[in-house]
């Protein structure tokens with residue numbers, strides 16, 4: 109790896125602030141954009157902009173083709189089918205889309221529980237607090253161990269037949285732990301609960317395979333992994349579609 113060469117891909121790093129070169133260490137919040145991405149966005153606006161799936165002219169056809177192709181590329185990246193990939197504005201919107209889909213489908217009944225962990229980002233907390241405030245479910249939080257990893261024994265204790273959803277970070281932005289989401293998902297599904305993985309900090313860093321993890325929903329952000337600002341992804345497992353797809357697609 110040649111960092112000097114890599115820096116050349118990022119026009120913003122050619123800037124100086126107060127006479128000093130920039131060292132950018134905030135990619136987990138949002139990454140800088142390489143020239144290849146800036147050029148692709150610019151090319152789209154210069155050459156292909158048109159209403160996707162809502163026009164019968166050539167430009168609209170081309171834009172629609174590109175739009176569909178991009179779903180295939182993103183799908184391959186996480187080993188999902190193209191039709192299981194929905195675009196959102198960011199990971200936060202992906203989780204909110206799931207929350208609204210479940211609410212509008214009357215998925216939660218009072219007495220139900222949602223299991224989260226104590227290492228969740230606000231994006232995977234506030235939407236479920238909204239459900240709790242509506243009196244639709246109670247939030248239950250799994251403890252962390254002293255080394256800041258998830259306490260799997262506590263998860264086993266807190267999950268029960270009342271659990272309708274387990275929503276957990278794959279990689280925590282607060283304590284940097286990587287959760288064994290394959291194992292957590294298996295436990296959730298053994299209790300017939302849905303399983304949402306907040307993969308906003310994992311997809312940008314290592315291979316994430318939805319066929320292995322088997323989540324019902326998985327979210328991540330484009331803007332944290334060199335993509336344009338205002339891009340996020342929601343993966344929704346196809347079998348769940350029959351139940352949730354309409355509102356899911358409407359939201360996402």
Ligand SMILES: Cc1ncc(COP(=O)(O)O)c(C=O)c1O
Pocket residue numbers: 136137197198199200201229231232277279280281306308309328329340
């Ligand atoms: C673990 C985690 N989940 C969700 C989010 C929210 O991501 P976004 O800014 O794409 O909404 C973040 C952002 O830092 C995060 O670290």
